Amino acid sequence: MAEGDRLTGSPTEVRGVPDFVGRPGPSAYHRLNPLTKATSATVTAIAAVAIGGLVGPIVLVTLAVIGPALAAGVLGRLVRTALLLALPIAISAFLVNLFFFPGAEQVLLRIGPITATAEGLGFALEILVRILAISGAVTLFYLTTRPADLTVDLERRGVSPRVAFVANASVQTVPAMVERAGQITAAQRARGLDTEGSVWRRVRGVVPIVGPVILGAIAEVEERTMALEARGFTRPGRRTLLWAPPDSSAQALFRWALLLGLVALIAARIAGWPS
Amino acid sequence: MAVLTISLAGVGYRYAGATGPALLDVDLELAEGEVLGLVGASEAGKTTLCLVVSGLAPRTVGGQIRGRITLDGEDVDAWPMHRLSQRIGTGFQNPATQLSQVTSSVFEEVAFGPMNLALPRDEVVARTWTALESLRIDDLADRDPQRLSGGQQQLVALAGLLAMRPGHLVLDEPTAQLDPAGTRLVGDAIERLAADGASILVAEQKTDLLAAICSRVAVIDAGRVALVGPAADVLADPRLADFGVTEPSPVRLGRAAESAGIADARLTEALARG
Amino acid sequence: MVVRWIAALAAFIIVILIGMVTIGNFGTGVDPENFFDTEGADSFALIGAIALVFAFVVYAAVEYAQTGGLASIASQFDTRTIVLMPIAVAINIILGATVANALKLPIYLDSIGTILVGALAGPVAGALTGFLSNTLWTYVVPPPFQNGPAAAFGIVAVVIGVLAGLAGRAGWLRPRPNRPIGELAVGGLIAVAIVVGLGVYAYTRFYVETFEFVNPDNTDPIFTILGWLIGLIFAAFVLGFLWLLFVRRDLTVAYVTVVGVVTGLIAALISAPISANVFGGVTGGGTDFLVAAFRQAGADLQTATFQQGLLSDPVDKLVTFFVVYLVLAAMARRTKARFPQGERLLEDAGPADADDGEWRRATA
Numbered sequence: 001m002a003e004g005d006r007l008t009g010s011p012t013e014v015r016g017v018p019d020f021v022g023r024p025g026p027s028a029y030h031r032l033n034p035l036t037k038a039t040s041a042t043v044t045a046i047a048a049v050a051i052g053g054l055v056g057p058i059v060l061v062t063l064a065v066i067g068p069a070l071a072a073g074v075l076g077r078l079v080r081t082a083l084l085l086a087l088p089i090a091i092s093a094f095l096v097n098l099f100f101f102p103g104a105e106q107v108l109l110r111i112g113p114i115t116a117t118a119e120g121l122g123f124a125l126e127i128l129v130r131i132l133a134i135s136g137a138v139t140l141f142y143l144t145t146r147p148a149d150l151t152v153d154l155e156r157r158g159v160s161p162r163v164a165f166v167a168n169a170s171v172q173t174v175p176a177m178v179e180r181a182g183q184i185t186a187a188q189r190a191r192g193l194d195t196e197g198s199v200w201r202r203v204r205g206v207v208p209i210v211g212p213v214i215l216g217a218i219a220e221v222e223e224r225t226m227a228l229e230a231r232g233f234t235r236p237g238r239r240t241l242l243w244a245p246p247d248s249s250a251q252a253l254f255r256w257a258l259l260l261g262l263v264a265l266i267a268a269r270i271a272g273w274p275s
Numbered sequence: 276m277a278v279l280t281i282s283l284a285g286v287g288y289r290y291a292g293a294t295g296p297a298l299l300d301v302d303l304e305l306a307e308g309e310v311l312g313l314v315g316a317s318e319a320g321k322t323t324l325c326l327v328v329s330g331l332a333p334r335t336v337g338g339q340i341r342g343r344i345t346l347d348g349e350d351v352d353a354w355p356m357h358r359l360s361q362r363i364g365t366g367f368q369n370p371a372t373q374l375s376q377v378t379s380s381v382f383e384e385v386a387f388g389p390m391n392l393a394l395p396r397d398e399v400v401a402r403t404w405t406a407l408e409s410l411r412i413d414d415l416a417d418r419d420p421q422r423l424s425g426g427q428q429q430l431v432a433l434a435g436l437l438a439m440r441p442g443h444l445v446l447d448e449p450t451a452q453l454d455p456a457g458t459r460l461v462g463d464a465i466e467r468l469a470a471d472g473a474s475i476l477v478a479e480q481k482t483d484l485l486a487a488i489c490s491r492v493a494v495i496d497a498g499r500v501a502l503v504g505p506a507a508d509v510l511a512d513p514r515l516a517d518f519g520v521t522e523p524s525p526v527r528l529g530r531a532a533e534s535a536g537i538a539d540a541r542l543t544e545a546l547a548r549g
Numbered sequence: 550m551v552v553r554w555i556a557a558l559a560a561f562i563i564v565i566l567i568g569m570v571t572i573g574n575f576g577t578g579v580d581p582e583n584f585f586d587t588e589g590a591d592s593f594a595l596i597g598a599i600a601l602v603f604a605f606v607v608y609a610a611v612e613y614a615q616t617g618g619l620a621s622i623a624s625q626f627d628t629r630t631i632v633l634m635p636i637a638v639a640i641n642i643i644l645g646a647t648v649a650n651a652l653k654l655p656i657y658l659d660s661i662g663t664i665l666v667g668a669l670a671g672p673v674a675g676a677l678t679g680f681l682s683n684t685l686w687t688y689v690v691p692p693p694f695q696n697g698p699a700a701a702f703g704i705v706a707v708v709i710g711v712l713a714g715l716a717g718r719a720g721w722l723r724p725r726p727n728r729p730i731g732e733l734a735v736g737g738l739i740a741v742a743i744v745v746g747l748g749v750y751a752y753t754r755f756y757v758e759t760f761e762f763v764n765p766d767n768t769d770p771i772f773t774i775l776g777w778l779i780g781l782i783f784a785a786f787v788l789g790f791l792w793l794l795f796v797r798r799d800l801t802v803a804y805v806t807v808v809g810v811v812t813g814l815i816a817a818l819i820s821a822p823i824s825a826n827v828f829g830g831v832t833g834g835g836t837d838f839l840v841a842a843f844r845q846a847g848a849d850l851q852t853a854t855f856q857q858g859l860l861s862d863p864v865d866k867l868v869t870f871f872v873v874y875l876v877l878a879a880m881a882r883r884t885k886a887r888f889p890q891g892e893r894l895l896e897d898a899g900p901a902d903a904d905d906g907e908w909r910r911a912t913a
Contacts, residue, residue: 015404020417049827085697089833096831100844127829135697147689162631168377169635177639217636223372224632229335230365232391235357240390240399333911341907
């Protein structure tokens, strides 16, 4: 390319990183460092399991999930999404434990051969609350954090760019593959494939779709590999990042406090507290 | 960046596990500011030659090579792919598989290459904007690359290559999978690059495009360079059809007129020269 | 080199000891009221899996300290593998979500990608694929595909990836077509013996009280029916396996069957305590019905979960390994060969690409 032309020179005006790259979130909670939000979600989920009982998880959810969700303005979406997520498990868990709790004495209800028991009800409620807590914590993270933000933050801290690449590409590949599956489904339907009806029919309907989707994706591996290597992907070591989410020592302290608190909680529970 | 000449001397290549060579005895040179077209029937070796020139064969693709490839006299045999990718940029047919799938905006997509090179951030940003502007797609900077048309995606891929500031571009049938609108979009972009003095090796079936931009054209047949010379000569050569190549429309027009008795061979040649 | 393995082994043993102290000796009584089940025996596989992860971390740390790099691990992660992994993760998530939510079958089908990567690229790559699949499935993938419990089972996916990688490395997934009948018979016999042996052991240890085949008065009629049904499916499976073996004349069918069943058993062992202690045995898929059935028969939570797992997991992993085997068979030779473990999945070595005379391979 000739010297002085636009290919080797500078852009016409001095422009920095555009503001749509790494756009900060709408609320203060959104703008927290992604690692903080991830730690919070994970610690909340594990703590909900560790605390056990009914009161513990409910208090935890109020503090760690509902409060921040309110502050972030996502409470409505959170409730809808978390409930949706937890619903199948919750129903299963509730029914299974309510009716099929062996060794229980207090019978509440008897329907034919199966009985609902009070112990079963207690256990079922515990599991329900626990699942809702986990679901809420995870959904809060999902609603307030873009996946790319978390991977950029981890990469900034030293995670290999290749791991970050796999994580980011996975997130984009899922909807892309679903779309392709939809296209193949439509094409197969046009050729007479039956996708409605009994379970057996639906299972049989899955196979002529799954095969082409998987094989088609694998066939692209060679091309994608070449395209990536043509853009310097094989260079070992770190790469430049256009931006990174801000962090503060207060947040770092908070993260450590959460982790230590969790360890203390688990140790206490192992030791037998509270009863 | 100084542009260096790529030279292939006696180059042969065979894919891993293949019985015979895909390329044999190839002597070719791509000099500064030159646009070299590559034509041939499908499976004749166009793609293989592109991969060999760019270094992807044998580095990424495997297989074995013979002969010498030099960049202004320096043997590049031991160069790793990421070093070679800064000198030679490679574009492929399928626009969608060239996207990295880790970016949510065209800007970040184009910046992907320079980021991999660990250049300072300002340098990355400057190169990205330059590349976007040179292809006139800076208005697409905030768009999601997955949601663009094929032609636009191909331009984004091209911009991503330009951001690496290579001395040469190797493009393997860039318009093959595009609709007419996309073909025009990408064809115009390549014409502008060529007019600006870029060094391009472009393999194409669409000889009209090559007629417009190439200074020289090479014909590949069964893994060997059957013909190479000035574009107008090669594209008007009557043997093209034997090699499975469609002549450019002016040439076809001229020949049709000839056989209809309306014109003579000199008119055909004049048409071929554009 | 030896130092690394010794350090890893030491870490492995230490973590197991810690696990035993925390959870309790393997073989004490059951107490479902406590937060941690005191019957450590139920969790030995989980502790083993956690110990494995720690041992790996220690191995990597020692290698890094010794050589300043992670060559033995990084070699499994060339560009091609990195490109395949997101595809594998997506396959895991989409199929797993479809089976759990839409089809409601008592299997999972969420490990096809993990096993594929393990076979092609190696144990560490497979493990990472599994881990990322489960983690992303919970935290990042949007509804309707999102699966809350998945992240808790990340360790199971890690072990599955490791097993697949080891199986690939050992060459067990290499096609072996056109073998003589004698060889097929021996292979088939061994495979059937292993699987039936495991099945009988599992039955006498875990199911003997639940499924009463002969005396239907002892238990609910539903279990007699279920028992016979499972028995019939098992018999059909053995017959189907033999048919497949002798019709395709591919000895690898025997290998794949054994690997699939064993992987399923290990997966069941590791996932049962997680499912029981964290989620009360239910995860929202079709497997919950089985857990309910076993609890109705009087089993406690841990046992019921394990009984369900012991039925679902081997079937699931068997099907998954077969799917992966079919996918590998459909892949072109050239495509497979370029993967880190690809050579071990090829039928034969192929024409030797000898560096004869002037032909040379890539040096960089």
